[in-house]
Amino acid sequence: MTVLQLTDVTGGYTRKPVIKDLSFTIGAGELVGLIGLNGAGKSTTIKHIIGTLLPQKGEIRLNGVTLNEDLNRYRSSFSYIPETPVLYDELTLKEHLELTAMAYGIDQHTLESRSESLLKEFRMEKRLNWFPSHFSKGMRQKVMIMCAFLVNPQLYIIDEPFVGLDPLGIQSLLDQMDEKKKDGAAILMSTHILSTAEKHCDRIILLHEGRVRAQGTMNDLRRAFQMPSATLDDIYIAMTKEQDHE
Amino acid sequence: MNNLQEVWSKRFNHYITEVQKYMQYVFTGHLALVLVFVIGAVGYQYSEWLKVVESSFPAEWIVAVIIGFVLALSRPVTLLREPDQVYLLPLESKMPIYFKKALSWTFWSQIGLTIVIYIVAIPLIKTVTELSSAQIWLGVAIIVVLKYLNVHIEFNYRYANRGDSLIIDQITRGILSILTIQSALTLGYSYVIILIILLVVYERTLAKRVKVQPIPYEHFVKVEQNRMMGFYRFANYFTDVPHLHGSIRRRGWLNFVYSIVPNSQKSTQNYLVYRTFIRTDDHFYLWVRLTAISGLIALFVNIPIVTWIVALALSFATTIQLKYALLSSTDFRMDRLYPVDESQRKNAVRKVIRLFMVVQAIIVLLCSIGQPWFFVSGILVLLISELTFQMTKDPSNEY
Numbered sequence: 090m091t092v093l094q095l096t097d098v099t100g101g102y103t104r105k106p107v108i109k110d111l112s113f114t115i116g117a118g119e120l121v122g123l124i125g126l127n128g129a130g131k132s133t134t135i136k137h138i139i140g141t142l143l144p145q146k147g148e149i150r151l152n153g154v155t156l157n158e159d160l161n162r163y164r165s166s167f168s169y170i171p172e173t174p175v176l177y178d179e180l181t182l183k184e185h186l187e188l189t190a191m192a193y194g195i196d197q198h199t200l201e202s203r204s205e206s207l208l209k210e211f212r213m214e215k216r217l218n219w220f221p222s223h224f225s226k227g228m229r230q231k232v233m234i235m236c237a238f239l240v241n242p243q244l245y246i247i248d249e250p251f252v253g254l255d256p257l258g259i260q261s262l263l264d265q266m267d268e269k270k271k272d273g274a275a276i277l278m279s280t281h282i283l284s285t286a287e288k289h290c291d292r293i294i295l296l297h298e299g300r301v302r303a304q305g306t307m308n309d310l311r312r313a314f315q316m317p318s319a320t321l322d323d324i325y326i327a328m329t330k331e332q333d334h335e
Numbered sequence: 336m337n338n339l340q341e342v343w344s345k346r347f348n349h350y351i352t353e354v355q356k357y358m359q360y361v362f363t364g365h366l367a368l369v370l371v372f373v374i375g376a377v378g379y380q381y382s383e384w385l386k387v388v389e390s391s392f393p394a395e396w397i398v399a400v401i402i403g404f405v406l407a408l409s410r411p412v413t414l415l416r417e418p419d420q421v422y423l424l425p426l427e428s429k430m431p432i433y434f435k436k437a438l439s440w441t442f443w444s445q446i447g448l449t450i451v452i453y454i455v456a457i458p459l460i461k462t463v464t465e466l467s468s469a470q471i472w473l474g475v476a477i478i479v480v481l482k483y484l485n486v487h488i489e490f491n492y493r494y495a496n497r498g499d500s501l502i503i504d505q506i507t508r509g510i511l512s513i514l515t516i517q518s519a520l521t522l523g524y525s526y527v528i529i530l531i532i533l534l535v536v537y538e539r540t541l542a543k544r545v546k547v548q549p550i551p552y553e554h555f556v557k558v559e560q561n562r563m564m565g566f567y568r569f570a571n572y573f574t575d576v577p578h579l580h581g582s583i584r585r586r587g588w589l590n591f592v593y594s595i596v597p598n599s600q601k602s603t604q605n606y607l608v609y610r611t612f613i614r615t616d617d618h619f620y621l622w623v624r625l626t627a628i629s630g631l632i633a634l635f636v637n638i639p640i641v642t643w644i645v646a647l648a649l650s651f652a653t654t655i656q657l658k659y660a661l662l663s664s665t666d667f668r669m670d671r672l673y674p675v676d677e678s679q680r681k682n683a684v685r686k687v688i689r690l691f692m693v694v695q696a697i698i699v700l701l702c703s704i705g706q707p708w709f710f711v712s713g714i715l716v717l718l719i720s721e722l723t724f725q726m727t728k729d730p731s732n733e734y
Contacts (some may be wrong), residue, residue: 191598
């Protein structure tokens with residue numbers, strides 16, 4: 090079952106497009122890695138999917154609807170973990186969770202049971218009444234992650250999740266992602282940490298200069314680049330070199 | 336030698352441009368208008384009061400205490416920045432040239448306020464005491480000397496103690512300054528001389544300790560940052576200051592307010608906006624300050640029309656500034672993604688502002704009790720606030 094579908098999406102901040110004719114899909118129970126150099130268009134792609142930028146051409150369907158067709162249904166179908174944590178300085182950790190639950194219509198009982206296990210998993214139980222100014226970068230990231238998983242949506246959009254997290258945090262996040270995948274959620278993850286992407290992603294989308302350069306499983310990519318037994322790092326470097334020569 | 340002077344002049348120019356950039360908003364803002372009214376009204380009341388003030392009124396002490404207090408607060412303006420502790424380190428021995436310029440600016444930029452306060456007090460001094468004009472003006476000269484000493488002592492004290500227990504120095508200088516001014520106003524010139532000598536000795540002692548100490552960059556940089564933050568916060572009441580991050584306080588005693596927000600998806604923005612308003616110092620103190628001014632004017636100015644105009648102008652100022660502060664934002668916030676109606680934010684802001692403007696109206700009303708038509712000011716506050724919210728443009732649509 091397709092959760093997210095991008096068809097010929099062209100867009101950017103100004104009239105000059107950053108991403109061009111982007112098409113890909115993500116199905117239920119699938120973890121897809123979005124890989125590319127700085128400036129390849131990963132963040133722009135994500136901004137279009139979460140709806141803070143609107144495509145100049147093409148369409149994005151989430152759960153069968155576009156943002157314009159049904160704003161509330163579209164928005165309640167995904168949760169987003171940005172690269173840099175965006176927290177409310179004036180809300181405590183507990184209030185971040187409460188606010189998220191309220192916004193997504195999660196009842197008190199579900200909020201309590203879900204946040205209890207998330208807080209335990211990310212070792213943040215003792216910081217419920219802290220304000221973000223007392224959190225380290227990693228803890229701020231954990232607050233974002235917990236809010237995202239609290240929602241339990243069909244699609245998770247995770248931008249550079251491993252930067253700033255300690256090894257235990259990374260493991261907890263990977264565990265959570267695995268669990269959600271098993272429950273049938275789709276995950277789109279953008280990252281530079283290629284070994285982790287190779288190990289955990291079901292499929293990879295290689296983005297280069299705003300276009301999809303290649304996509305598929307690791308074996309598909311190896312075939313496309315004619316590099317049997319190559320790692321994702323090898324393929325990635327080959328791709329950038331190949332483009333340099335053009 | 337020249338390059339430190341150049342560093343200073345460059346920074347100074349940059350600083351002045353920055354201050355001017357924001358001051359133009361301050362002086363063209365609506366609060367400036369209110370201030371004109373307030374000054375006019377207070378001036379009128381002052382002159383009326385001078386007609387009836389008794390000659391036993393302790394004017395000398397009051398003037399001395401106010402000016403002494405202001406003199407004790409002589410925070411140095413060094414314009415030092417964080418990278419200086421690395422880049423200016425090799426120039427440590429030449430830094431006195433830089434600090435000389437800095438202290439000269441500190442003196443000249445702060446002396447005005449002290450003299451203005453004294454000049455405002457002159458009519459009172461003339462009414463209550465029997466000082467001659469020459470004796471009164473000699474007071475100005477003494478204040479100038481005191482200011483010079485206070486600036487240098489505070490700088491040296493901060494330098495020598497790296498900013499620790501400044502309060503002891505401030506109290507010492509405050510008391511000495513108060514006594515000096517009081518003596519000058521009661522013609523005890525021999526005391527004035529003794530007290531000034533004491534201050535000079537204090538200054539010299541500290542100066543000796545300064546000579547053997549490394550420059551406390553960390554402390555001075557912090558002082559600078561706080562000062563600029565203070566300025567930006569002040570300017571933020573009149574215009575939008577981009578690099579200002581408002582500080583946050585829990586204000587737990589207001590937690591009860593949040594209980595009026597029901598737990599439902601429709602109240603998501605209410606949940607957020609109530610907390611944003613109450614816990615962000617910028618927003619909350621803006622309301623506190625304008626409400627306090629409005630209340631004090633209502634309490635002490637017994638000319639109904641002035642109270643009304645002030646109440647009306649401050650209600651407008653509070654509402655429009657809070658509306659802008661809470662509705663306009665270019666930063667990405669997570670609630671932009673929430674599956675709730677876009678109009679929720681505006682409605683939530685309207686609710687919070689309405690609630691706190693009702694409180695402002697009640698405070699102003701209570702302060703005006705005893706005046707004819709006392710209820711008018713309270714009604715005006717509410718009416719103007721609602722009209723302001725309704726008629727002004729929605730800043731969230733600008734992006």
